[in-house]
Amino acid sequence: MRVKWSRLADVSIVAAIVLVALAALGALVYHRQRLEQDQLAAHRQMAVQEARHNGHLFGQTLNTVELSLRGLLQAEAQGMAAPAREQRLRELLHNAPHLRSLSLVDAGGTVVASSNPANLGARVDLHAFLPEAEAVEPVLRLGAARAGRDLADGRAPAGDGAAGDPGFVPVALGDGRGRLSALATLNMDFFLNRLMSRDAEPPCVVDLLRYDGAPLLSTRESEPPAWRAANLELVRRWHEGAEIGTLVQPMEGLGPWITAYRGDRTRPFAVVARVEQAQALAGARDEARRQALVVLPLVLLAAGGLLAGYRLFRGATLRRMQDHAEQAEHLGRLLDALPASVLLFGADGGPRGVNQAWRAMARGSALAEPPEGLHLDTLAGLLQPDEDEGAGLREGIEDVLAGRHEAFEGIFRTAVPHGPRWFRILVRPLYCAGERCALVLQLDVTDQRRNAEELRLASRVFAINAEAIVITDAANRIVSVNPAFTRITGYTAEEVLGHTPSLLGSGEHDAAFFQALWHELLTAGTWAGEIVNRRKDGEAYTAWQVITVDRDAEGRPRHYVGVFQDISARKRQERELQRLATTDALTGVLNRRAFLDELGQELARFRRHGRAGALLMLDLDHFKQVNDRHGHAVGDAVLVRLCMVLRERLRRTDHVGRLGGEEFAVLLPETGVEEAWALAQALRQAVAAQRVPTADAAVAVGVTVSIGLAPFRPGETDPAPLLVRADEALYQAKAQGRDRVVRVAEAAAGA
Incomplete structure (x- = not known):
């Protein structure tokens, strides 16, 4: 027993140390995850703010450009002369670092006037601008980004994925009659400088896209295929109605990126702000590593101290256990000599002995064999007071140990795999080596309780069963009926006792029917089927009835038990369903x-x-x-x-x-x-x-x-x-x- 306890204690202390270490590691992992989640949330919010700010900046710029273009078209509609037109173009371009030039384009797309003389005669494909169709009220339309300084040397950007020169973006506003359009070239260097001047750690990558996915501007030096595919995924979302949102976009070769996008409600462009997830998490991971370097040595130091203390405690405990084992062995021999099932508890509730008769009774009652260290609290937890009992087992034994009572007894139950068992407990004081102990005698009374409970349950089921039950003797005279019989037939028990079930006959079945019924009942031992009976008030009803024969040891019929239920309502429903179906x-x-x-x-x-x-x-x-x-x-x-x-x-x-x-x-x-x-x-x-x-x-x-x-x-x-x-x-x-x-x-x- 001592060796078993020692091994169990050793395993327990090692398990405790391991659990503490695992708890510390778990706390570090949890804290790291929380730091990462906070960092992701902060950078997601930063990306949202960046997208909102730059979308507002570009939108306000387009509003300013639209006002300038509308003023230019109004002046042109009033028949402005060529010198005045050139003066007007220079005035509008003055103090407008966001513009490279202002021009007038005829219906065929040819520049007929411009603040940059080099642009004259240049052709512009207005059909490639978005939105595609002019509204009744002219709207500002965005063209695709062009490389070069202005319309005169404008060309399509290189398709190799490199950002290169940001170039310019043409925007146009028609005069509403399809004859003349005012066109401005946006200086994308201006917007790029504004984007690069914003401080963010880690820095955001900002893309300006048309609604068809065409890139207008990007702070990224290159645009690999994975990046373009991610932008096209956002375009699909915009076309489905999601103009604002955040998500994490995994990109092949680039890793996951925290993405916030915001589409303009009135212009065909959207701003995308991205933060590389690895950079966003770098700070949180560094902090987690620093905390691990501090916590893990402390955990190891605490584990070593706990092991040293445990070794000292273990030696003292084993010595005390040896002394108690010798005393328990002597007392056990005395208790084994008693024929009754006996347990002995000391004043502290600890065990002082348990005899072989108790062990044999426990095994026969399907209880686990108690260990030598069986405590009063353990026994009290196993045995619960019966419904009619007052005090619990612990209180009763403690009263005997404290001298408040000289005796205690009661009926107690316990749960075992094969069902509850009941015990009669007798407690008397016994002095052992000058200590007042409690002698507990335990008697198994399960069989007596189960027999009484089965009789009570059978009587209760008979009384509350919703189906009518009628029991006859061997001569087919009624000896017992349940309340459901009275409810269905209208006859009380006093009115039918001593009569045969023919009292319920309706006359709808002939003698051949009953002859077949009795033949099957006596041959097979049971009969089941529909039968039409008559209530006390004369009303006929259909019942589903099952009759069973109860035979004695010699096989002679002793009782007939009939169980039936009124199925008249169901039969009416079946007939109605048949009518509805046909x-x-x-x-x-x-x-x-x-x-x-x-x-x-x-x-x-x-x-x-x-x-x-x-x-x-x-x-x-x-x-x-x-x-x-x-x-x-x-x-x-x-x-x-x-x-x-x-x-x-x-x-x-x-x-x-x-x-x-x-x-x-x-x-x-x-x-x-x-x-x-x-x-x-x-x-x-x-x-x-x-x-x-x-x-x-x-x-x-x-x-x-x-x-x-x-x-x-x-x-x-x-x-x-x-x-x-x-x-x-x-x-x-x-x-x-x-x-x-x-x-x-x-x-x-x-x-």
Whole structure:
């Protein structure tokens, strides 16, 4: 035991040191992650501010340029002479470091006037400017960035990814009549200097883009393919409606970049500010390394001190344990001599002994074998007071140890894998070597408690069961019923005890039914099925009943147990669902599927018995006009009136079905051709005589019906050919002028 405790303590102290070290490392990792998150958030906000500032700067510049261009166009519209025009261009260019030149361009894109004489005659492709189309009110349009100093030497930027000379960006404003445009070339050196002069650590890379992704300006010295791909991804976002946002963009060969973008709501450009994520995190990672260099030596020093202290404590503890073990061995031999299950606790609640009888009882009760160090608190935690008990086990034993009581006893329970177990605990004082101890005797009373609980539970289940339960003796006389029996049948227990279950008979089952029931019950030991019984008030109800035989040791029936529930409501629901599944919701006649089932069954009977039969196919004439002129409500009323007329003039054995829209079918079993012909003519005349009111009281709708008649053919079992013949006859009735009856022979002749 001592060796086991020593190893456990050694493992525990090492585990504690490891846990402390891991906790310190975890704290360092967590702090580093927090620093990195704070740095990322700060640099993301810095990028947002940079994008907002530069977007505002470029937007304000464009506003100023637009005012200048509008003033130039207004002056030109007033017929300004050439000298005055040149003077006006120089005045507008004065104190405008953001501009390189101002020019006037005709409808063909040729510069006709400019503050830079070298630009005269230069051609500008105004169709490449954005926005693409002029609005009713002229708007400022941005061209693509050009390399060179001005329009005269302007050229497309190099496509090798190098930034090079920032060049200029042309912007144009039309006069609204498509004849003349004012054009300014923006000095991108001016904007680049403004961007480079802003202090940021790490510095932001700023891109100025048109909405089609064309770069206007960038503070980056080169633009590799990954960078252009990242810009195109932002263009896609702008086109999808995300004009403002932040994200982290991984770039192949460049690593991830924190990106903030902001599109202008009135101009076709956007500003993108990026910070390299690695640079943003560099400070946080350096700080984390400095903290680790300080904390880790402290953790190692604390671990060494803890180990040294533990070695001193371990030696003293092992010596005390050896003394206690010798005393416990002596006391254990005394307790083992007792036949009862016994535990002995000292004044401090510590163990003084446990005998073999207790160990054997614990194993037989599926309890874990207690260790030698079983403490009063451990036992009190395992054994909880029963519902009827007052004080807990700990309080009772402590009262005996303190001398407040000379005895304590009670019923306690504990949870084990196979279910709860109950124990009767007796506590008495016992003096050992001058110490007042508590002698605890433990008796297992689980079997007695379970037997009593099973009887109580069975009685409770019998009383609260929602299903009716009736128990009869071997002579089939009722000996017990539960409250659900009274609720369902209306009979109280006093009214049925001593009677047989035939008291509930409804008379709907014959003797053969009950003979089969008893035969199956006595042969298989159980019977289950539906049975119609009658309540005390005379109302019949359908029950689902299960009857089981209870036999004695010799196999003779001792009791019969019947369990049943009232399923009358369910049976009514089933019938209603069957009606809804087979009838047309509007007219109440059979729907197409149900009618075809009836037709197939009738053809099967026709094949077996050879009795004549016929099928009528009906279709209302010009029914679409009724719907178009009077509305669908009147059309529905016409359909309902038609079905009413049909049902009034047909037999109970005949069937009417709605095949779809205004098309109906009538199945006439055991009906010859002439008889079916006469009935079809009567139905046609009855329908023609009907009038259906409309919303206008002075107007009533009358309709006619065309009918196709097809008799059954000998040996016919498939409904499809019969339906085809009836439909062909109906088609001929329509073709011959409607409001008539045509049978199959006539249809064939007409065809």
